[in-house]
Structure formats: C-alpha cells, structure tokens
Amino acid sequence: MPTAAQLHAESFWQREQITPELAECCAAIAAGLGIPRGDVGTKGDEKHLKGHHRSQEWLLNSRFCTNRTYTVQAGLTTEQARHIAAIDIVPGAWGTTENRRRTAAITARLVAAMKAGELNEVLEVYGAAPDLQTVTGWNNREDRPASANDSHLDHVHLGIDRRKLRDRAFLQRLASFVMGDDMSAKAESEVHALWQGTYFGGNSCGRKVPFQGSSSNALVAKADYTVQLLETILTAVKGEADTAAILTRIDQRAAELRAGLVADILAALPPDRRASPAELETALERALAGGVE
Numbered sequence: 001m002p003t004a005a006q007l008h009a010e011s012f013w014q015r016e017q018i019t020p021e022l023a024e025c026c027a028a029i030a031a032g033l034g035i036p037r038g039d040v041g042t043k044g045d046e047k048h049l050k051g052h053h054r055s056q057e058w059l060l061n062s063r064f065c066t067n068r069t070y071t072v073q074a075g076l077t078t079e080q081a082r083h084i085a086a087i088d089i090v091p092g093a094w095g096t097t098e099n100r101r102r103t104a105a106i107t108a109r110l111v112a113a114m115k116a117g118e119l120n121e122v123l124e125v126y127g128a129a130p131d132l133q134t135v136t137g138w139n140n141r142e143d144r145p146a147s148a149n150d151s152h153l154d155h156v157h158l159g160i161d162r163r164k165l166r167d168r169a170f171l172q173r174l175a176s177f178v179m180g181d182d183m184s185a186k187a188e189s190e191v192h193a194l195w196q197g198t199y200f201g202g203n204s205c206g207r208k209v210p211f212q213g214s215s216s217n218a219l220v221a222k223a224d225y226t227v228q229l230l231e232t233i234l235t236a237v238k239g240e241a242d243t244a245a246i247l248t249r250i251d252q253r254a255a256e257l258r259a260g261l262v263a264d265i266l267a268a269l270p271p272d273r274r275a276s277p278a279e280l281e282t283a284l285e286r287a288l289a290g291g292v293e
Contacts, residue, residue, distance in 0.1 A: 002064045004046045012062050016055040017082045018042050022160075025171035026087060032179035033102075039090040052086035052124070052159035071123075073162050083165040089156040089178065097132065099154055104128040106156045109180045111138045119177060121170050124159035126152040 007013050026040040044053030050067035059065050059072055060081075071085070091106060092099030107127025113119040115138065126137035126148040135153060139146040148157065156178075164170050 002046060002049075007046050007062075007064060010058075010062055010064075012055070012058040015082050016043060016058055016084055017079075018084050019165045021168045021171050022084070022087070022165050024168070025175045028172070028175040029087075029089060029178050032175065033089075033091050035091060041088045042086060043084045044086070053084065053088075055082045055084060056162055057081040071159060071162075076162055080162050080165070083162055085160045085162045085165060087156075087158045087160070089158075090154060091156070094154045100128045100132040103152075103154060103156055104130050104132060106178055106180070107136060109177055110156070110158065111136070113177050114138045114140050119174065121161045121164040121167070122158055122174065123161055125157065127156040128153045 022042060026042060027037060030037045030040045042053070044051075048054060049064055050059065051071050054062075054065070056072055056076060059068055059070075089103075089106065090099065091102035104127065107125060108130065110119065110122065110125045110127075114122055114125065120140065123140045124137065124146060126135055126146065128134075129136035132153065135147045135150060137146040137148060137152070137157075138144075158174075160174075
C-alpha cells in the first residue's frame with residue numbers, strides 16, 4: 001500500500017475536487033442527523049485506491065490505482081472527471097449498537113428509494129442490514145442486491161453518478177432521503193415543540209400569547225394578535241383614528257419632560273451660576289438643535 005506522501009506527490013491526487021454542491025449536501029446530512037461534520041466524508045484516504053472516493057482522472061492515471069474500470073464512466077467532461085463521487089456517513093459512535101441501528105435505518109431508506117427509481121443518480125449503497133450483523137446494499141447499475149466489507153456495518157457508503165456532482169437539486173433530494181426520520185434528539189424536540197404549540201397552545205415564538213377569543217392555537221393566535229396590532233396602526237395612519245389627539249398628547253408629554261429637565265438643571269446649578277428659566281429654556285433649545293459648540 002502506498003504511503004500518504006507518495007499519493008500526495010502525484011498531481012492527480014491534488015487535482016481531485018469536492019464540488020460545493022456535494023459539500024453542501026454533506027453539511028446538511030450532518031446537521032440533520034445531529035453528528036459532527038467530519039463524520040460525513042467524501043474524499044478517500046490512502047486506503048481508497050479505487051472506486052467513487054477517487055476521481056476518475058486519478059483512477060485512469062495514478063500508478064497506485066488498483067482497478068481502472070470500477071466506477072469509470074464514459075463521456076465525462078474534464079471537470080467531471082476530477083470530481084469525488086462518494087459519501088460515507090458514520091451516524092453515531094463507531095462500533096456501538098446504536099450506530100449500527102442508525103446505519104441500518106439509513107441504508108434501508110436508500111435501498112428502498114433506489115429500488116423505487118427515486119434515486120437513479122446513486123449508483124451504489126452499502127450499509128448494515130436490519131440484523132446489524134451483515135452488510136447489505138444495492139447496485140443500481142445492475143439493479144441487484146450488493147454487499148461490501150464489514151466496515152460498512154458502521155457506516156453508510158454511497159457511490160454517485162459522476163455527472164451529478166454539480167446537481168444541487170438532486171443532492172438536496174439525496175440529503176432528505178438520508179435523513180428521513182432519523183433526526184437528532186434536538187431536531188425531534190424542536191419539531192415536537194412546534195406541533196404542540198400549534199395544536200395545544202402555550203408559548204409561541206418564546207413569548208406568551210395575549211389571547212383574544214377562544215382560540216387555543218398558540219402559533220395562529222400569535223399571528224392573529226400581530227395582525228390585529230398592525231391593523232390598529234394602519235387605521236391610525238389612514239386618519240380613521242384621532243391622530244390629532246395622539247400628536248397633541250405627544251407634544252404635551254414632551255413639554256412636561258422638558259419642564260422637568262429645566263427644573264432639575266436649575267436646582268443643580270450653584271447660586272452664582274443660575275440663569276432664569278427662560279434663559280435656560282433657550283439654551284436647551286439650542287442644545288437640542290445642535291447649536292451649542
């Protein structure tokens with residue numbers, strides 16, 4: 001087996017690309033499953049000397065490639081030939097029953113989707129079988145069951161059509177199939193809170209809802225209350241409320257605050273520096289208008 005240094009020394013290794021769309025897909029999967037981003041991988045290490053974890057350019061040119069036909073596709077562009085075309089997912093702690101359970105659940109969803117023709121862009125998938133003891137999978141090229149080594153009991157492997165690594169819509173769809181119902185505890189809690197707020201009332205958007213009427217739907221009541229406030233404001237703006245009285249009251253309150261401020265300043269000044277209320281009022285007006293340097 002070549003060393004990492006030997007592999008990295010080849011230009012074909014350096015030219016391999018993970019498309020932004022594939023990276024986004026992996027990030028979405030990690031977030032949706034509630035796992036570290038590093039547990040959703042693409043480019044293979046020095047143990048991966050064939051297959052989708054290598055670019056097709058590398059497969060056809062590297063002296064270290066062990067199989068120059070497996071996963072090789074005809075008619076690729078120069079750019080497509082440089083794309084990494086695989087995803088590996090470790091949905092939990094390696095070697096644990098829970099990790100294998102989640103691996104099996106994801107694998108089952110993907111295999112079902114591939115069989116149903118919903119993921120034709122995925123050419124192969126491997127992962128744990130429901131018994132958590134054997135590796136199962138599906139080969140979309142030949143439309144048949146497939147298997148791989150035992151490491152796939154603890155991670156899901158997907159091999160993707162090399163022409164589809166810039167197809168954001170497909171990769172978003174793939175992420176949704178991977179995540180399925182296998183959400184993190186945090187995501188499940190958030191969805192449950194939304195459901196409970198919708199149908200049973202209570203807190204909405206972090207605040208209590210001042211209910212008007214008999215509705216017990218917290219989220220809808222919050223929206224209704226907001227609309228009610230907006231309608232009140234719009235009514236005032238349109239002149240259907242006594243806007244003159246509102247403005248008069250604002251002016252009165254401003255005058256009260258100013259008078260109080262003048263009195264406080266006069267009381268604080270020493271006797272030898274006191275001015276008349278009128279003089280202080282004039283100085284205050286200039287200050288508020290920006291006329292004092």
